[in-house]
Amino acid sequence: MKALARALRSRETSTIGLEKLCGSAPAFIAASVLTDAGGNHLFVLNSTEEAIYFYNDLENLLQGKGVLYYPAGSERHSKDSLNPILLGKTEVLRAAGSGKGAIIVTAAQALCELVPARKAIDDSTLTFSTGDSLSMEFVAELLAQYRFARTDFVNEPGQYSRRGGILDIFSFSNDNPYRIEFSGDKVESIRTFDAITQLSIATLDSVSVTPSIHIETLERSAQSFLAYLASAAETTLWIKDAALAPGAIAGESDRLRAESETPGRNFLDARTFEEESSKMKRIVWGLPPAQVTQSLVFNTVPQKSFGKNFQLFFDELNQSIKNGYRNFIFTDTRQQVKRLQDIFAEVKLKSEHHFELEEALLPVSLSVHEGFTDRDIKISVYTDHGIFGRYHRYKLQDKFYKSKEALTIRELRDLKPGDYVTHVDHGIGRFAGLEKIEVNGNRQEAMRIMYKDNDLLYVSIHSLHRVMRYTGKESHVPKLDKLGSASWKTMKQKTRGRLKLMAFDLVKLYARRKALPGFAFSPDTFMQTELEASFIYEDTADQVKATADVKKDMESPHPMDRLICGDVGFGKTEIAIRAAFKAVADNKQVAVLAPTTILALQHYHTFSDRLKGFPCTIDYLNRFRTASQKKEIMKKLAERKIDI
Known part of the structure; x- marks a missing residue:
């Protein structure tokens, strides 16, 4: 070194x-x-x-x-x-x-x-400083030459917009857009702002705007x-x-x-x-x-592939300690370290290992791709995914994509004249396009909303958070509200009253449910920990929370009533598998109900693959099973020979 x-x-x-x-x-x-x-x-x-x-x-x-x-x-x-x-x-x-x-x-x-x-990039970079004398027309022309697209609102790099004496620019190389305010041809102020909320972040004395690297x-x-x-x-x-x-x-x-x-x-x-x-x-x-x-x-060797063979890992760790090595486990989630400790506690009872895992294996809250051992300085670096046999996914965050969350601006751009919108204070109206209006001597963009009797409401871009696209029953045409009337206010008050009644009914329902006796499942077993640790992907924060909540419900003495929601591919089935296995570990049988014939078969394969190697018998029923197969499955269920 x-x-x-x-x-x-x-x-x-x-x-x-x-x-x-x-x-x-x-x-x-x-x-x-x-x-x-x-x-x-x-x-x-x-x-x-x-x-x-x-x-x-x-x-x-x-x-x-x-x-x-x-x-x-x-x-x-x-x-x-x-x-x-x-x-x-x-x-x-x-x-x-x-x-x-x-x-x-x-x-x-x-x-x-x-x-x-x-030098060419430096020469083409635009620099703005407070107090500079610049023509907005010249700047706008130059931005167009530099491949910047003019839009009503900037929410992506490579865009600019003009509203009166305000020029918004989203540079190709900056995290947030700039808002440059002119007074005539003089730069009065410069600040960065959030493309989502349109609110200012910081005031600056000068900024540099980098053009597209593909201009001629x-x-x-x-x-x-x-x-x-x-x-x-x-x-x-x-x-x-x-x-x-x-x-x-x-x-x-x-x-x-x-x-x-x-x-x-x-x-x-x-x-x-x-x-x-x-x-x-x-x-x-x-x-x-x-x-x-x-x-x-150097003198390094790669980390062995343990393939979820924890006994093999603990044996190597034991030998490593005897040889005077310092051992580290790199993981970006402390939960994996906790799982390893739980598994070690179970394995230790059946082995002759006399070391304490907390002292023998030091956790480092960082993720690295591959482990290794340095024989010269006697250090072993392990990775949690190498021990648990998980897939290690690389991460390449594109910070510029955060602007895609700018729903208010993006929805506004997607709105077409005639689309229904709802203003929090004035109710349901129809979007009537954008229009430049004069406010305090400056021209700026505003949203036009048409109400009953052709009444018009202008909404400043700084108040867009008070407007949302109307959502209601499909094909239902909503009734337009009248500006200045009490109808919208009355409807909101009635709705609040109905929500209070609904909430009261729900509280009574949950109180009755809470009073019912249920089965309190046992805390996680060694096999439960091993199953969760063997998941080949890293748990998302939502999966961690949902799993913990489900298990907490199961371990309580009251019936569980929980709905897990999420988009396709976000790991809902994995939570169901963990809950099902926890029930099986307490000698319960589990029924998994699927909405379609094909999905029942897919879940059968998914459950079978995940629970391979665990003492758990799985089968499935759907309309493609023959009468004799159905009869045999029902018989095995009655004899408790099928778990899921």
């Missing part, structure tokens, strides 16, 4: 080879030396999936030190202004071009597309991403399987060239990549290039 740190501080161009690194060890090594490192650091992996897993590891280990992901793929053919590839690349170019240094992870294929020169003036200055980084700051190149990178780049460039709709468009070739990378400090692991200046040999 010291030798690697010295090599990074050295100004000499060299190629350092890191040997015998397994699992997530390269990310740990990089995180250790990057804590105080300056300049740009580019990590190049073999594939997009490898790159995102490495990005997740590095981001988790370097908490507080921003790590960027440079996406692979061509964004040119997408007409979506919220294209994540375009936005991701623009964000990285802006951060790396600042000269302050950046840590970037990417796949080799992402290097094939050329990027605008740093920028594309004429195209250069490789490596050259772009080198022009901004000293750049260190970290490459996995450096011997394979030139071939991967050549193959991807040939594919892009063949698919390109622009004749003569250039892409990075393998020779240029080798020439430009040879001028940088390189750190390589995996398959090294032909020439390496210095080799640093």
Whole structure:
């Protein structure tokens, strides 16, 4: 590690080879030396999936030190202004071009597309400062040239809007849009605001607006991403399987060239990549290039695959402790550690292990992709998904997508004249479009709502939260309210009264239900814990809460009455399987009722797959079973030979 740190501080161009690194060890090594490192650091992996897993590891280990992901793929053919590839690349170019240094992870294929020169981006970046004299007409014309789309309201990067003396701009490289207020041709104030609520966040003295990287003036200055980084700051190149990178780049460039709709468009070739990378400090692991200046040999081995064999894991842990190793389990959920402790308590009764798990296995609240053991410094890193045999899903959050939650603005854009809407104070009316009106000497956009007798109500964009799309019975035409009348107020009061009566009836119903005796199921068994731990996906926060609530209901002495709601694919069936197995563990039989013949069969297969290896017998009844099969199933049910 010291030798690697010295090599990074050295100004000499060299190629350092890191040997015998397994699992997530390269990310740990990089995180250790990057804590105080300056300049740009580019990590190049073999594939997009490898790159995102490495990005997740590095981001988790370097908490507080921003790590960027440079996406692979061509964004040119997408007409979506919220294209994540375009936005991701623009964000990285802006951060790396600042000269302050950046840590970037990417796949080799992402290097094939050329990027605008740093100077060209700087020259095309719009800067606004309070007190500046600028013509709004000139700015609007320039934004159109820079591929910004004019809209009524901005809620996505690459958009701008004008309302009187207010100019809203959502830059291609900023998390939130800017609101610039003009007084004539003078910039009076600048602030960021939330695209969802339209409320201000912070006041700024100046801002920079980055254009689309595909405007013609920028594309004429195209250069490789490596050259772009080198022009901004000293750049260190970290490459996995450096011997394979030139071939991967050549193959991807040939594919892009063949698919390109622009004749003569250039892409990075393998020779240029080798020439430009040879001028940088390189750190390589995996398959090294032909020439390496210095080799640093580590001594790591990958984490074993335990396949939910907890006895095997505890045996290895026991041996590891005897050999003087420190053991860590990396997990982003404490629940998995608790499950492991519960399973260990059960296994310990049947084994000769004399250590305490809390002391032998130290939990770290971070997620890494793959475990490993370092034999030199005697450290073992385990992952919860490696022990429990779960699928480890990578996470690539696109912060720009949060603007898609801007339901008020998006629904407004989707509304058509004649659609029914409801105003919280004035009742049901018909949407009559948008209109520019003068408010306090400034022209701004307002929503028009038509009421009974053609009365008109104008709603400012700042009051959109008081309006919603009308929802009622399908094909039912609602009655329009009259502005100024008491009808809407009276209806709201009546509705409140009816809701109070309904609530009173429900309270009485639940009180009677609460008084009924029920069966109190036992606390979770070892097998229940093992079943839940073996779920191949990470539980969502909602699944964790729903599972806990269901089990709490089951363990109470009153009948359970609970509805689990969720979209398709959000894990409702998994909660049902856990509840069913908990009942079976207490010698109860479980009936699962499905609405269709096919769904009954699908649930049979799902339950059978999840409960494979557990002492639980499952069968199914539907109209495709023969009379003799149905008779046999009913007989087994009566004899308690079928559990679910």
